[in-house]
Amino acid sequence: MxxxxxxxxxxxxxxxxxxxxxxxxxxxxxxxxxxxxxxxxxxxxxxxxxxxxxxxxxxxxxxxxxxxxxxxxxxxxxxxxxxxxxxxxxxxxxxxxxxxxxxxxxxxxxxxxxxxxxxxxxxxxxxxxxxxxxxxxxxxxxxxxxxxxxxxxxxxxxxxxxxxxxxxxxxxxxxxxxRQEDFARLHPGGSLGRALLTRVSDVMRQGEQLALIQPETTVQEALHAMTRARAGAAIVQQANGSLAGVFTHGDFVRAFQADHAIAAHPVSRYMTVRPISIQADKLAAEVLSTLQTARVDDIVVIDDLGRPVGLVDTQDLTRLRLV
Known part of the structure; x- marks a missing residue:
């Protein structure tokens, strides 16, 4: 048969x-x-x-x-x-x-x-x-x-x-x-509940865990900042506090393959302009959706004025059992 x-x-x-x-x-x-x-x-x-x-x-x-x-x-x-x-x-x-x-x-x-x-x-x-x-x-x-x-x-x-x-x-x-918020209120248990009840501000990297640099920062200095923060990305911030872009380990690898002498160059040459971002008061579930849709590893967290205040890394979501 x-x-x-x-x-x-x-x-x-x-x-x-x-x-x-x-x-x-x-x-x-x-x-x-x-x-x-x-x-x-x-x-x-x-x-x-x-x-x-x-x-x-x-x-x-x-x-x-x-x-x-x-x-x-x-x-x-x-x-x-x-x-x-x-x-x-x-x-x-x-x-x-x-x-x-x-x-x-x-x-x-x-x-x-x-x-x-x-x-x-x-x-x-x-x-x-x-x-x-x-x-x-x-x-x-x-x-x-x-x-x-x-x-x-x-x-x-x-x-x-x-x-x-x-x-x-x-x-x-x-x-x-x-709404999604209503669903979260009724599903407090397990990974689904954690994802739906947790805010972006609860899981984002900030303070010493955040690598903040300026457009004129060199690639070498950016890598040092990322190493200190133990992060795979650095947020590039304008002098007025607004978001200029993000410089990731992937950006570095792609640039280095094209030119080995990039250490002294400013990150503004290689950063991702207008990176994927999310507001701090959003639900962590929206981060999961954005990561899956945009296929990125890091999302910049911004405040109501569009200024960067944190970073969410996919590894953080795994560690916090949100995925």
């Missing part, structure tokens, strides 16, 4: 079903986002219910929504019918997940949710199902076939439902104006 080819077949089938989902996204999705946004704006919370595989996806949706500041409760259907309905408040909204739309436990819960006046978003693969008929908004996750060779095990259908839930959470995030 050709196992890799079988795996590619599964992936190919699921991609095809996701393409069909992609084409179906339309007004119903817009309606769902508006309902969710209204609920959260009025200080309501989102109730997510599902059974079996749909329940697993519902828990993932709830976790994603909570991690992006959208208060969400994953309600166990069985427990809900034995007292946990008390978690529901006026102004809440329910998302019910069932591919068949006929899951008995979920249908038993429906009348109680309707009685409390909750707007219902149904995520189902059967547009004519009971869930679809009872919901205020229906999101269609129908697939033409499962990736299972027997067309039995939920595979393409669960992938489609999961991706749609991710789309809901991410579009809702944008609609609410959720």
């Amino acid at each position: 050709n196992f890799p080819e079988q795996a590619r077949r599964v992936i190919r089938l699921e991609i095809e079903e996701l393409e069909r989902l992609h084409q179906r996204i339309g007004e119903a999705f817009t309606q769902a986002i508006r309902l969710l946004h209204t609920c959260l704006t009025s200080r309501g919370k989102i109730i997510v219910c599902g059974v079996g595989k749909s329940g697993n996806i519902g828990r993932k949706l709830a976790a994603t929504l909570n991690s992006t500041g959208a208060t969400t409760v994953c309600l166990d259907v069985g427990d809900a019918l034995h007292g946990d309905l008390g978690v529901i408040d006026p102004g809440d909204l329910a998302i019910l997940l069932s591919y068949s739309g006929e899951t008995t436990e979920l249908l038993d819960l429906l009348p109680h949710l309707k009685r409390q006046g909750l707007p219902l978003i149904g995520i189902t693969g059967v547009a004519t199902s009971t869930l679809a008929r009872q919901a205020d908004c229906v999101l269609d996750v129908a697939v033409t076939q499962e990736a299972c060779p027997l067309n039995l095990a939920p595979t393409a259908s669960t992938t489609t439902m999961l991706v749609l839930c991710d789309a809901l959470a991410m579009v809702l995030l944008e609609a609410r104006g959720f």
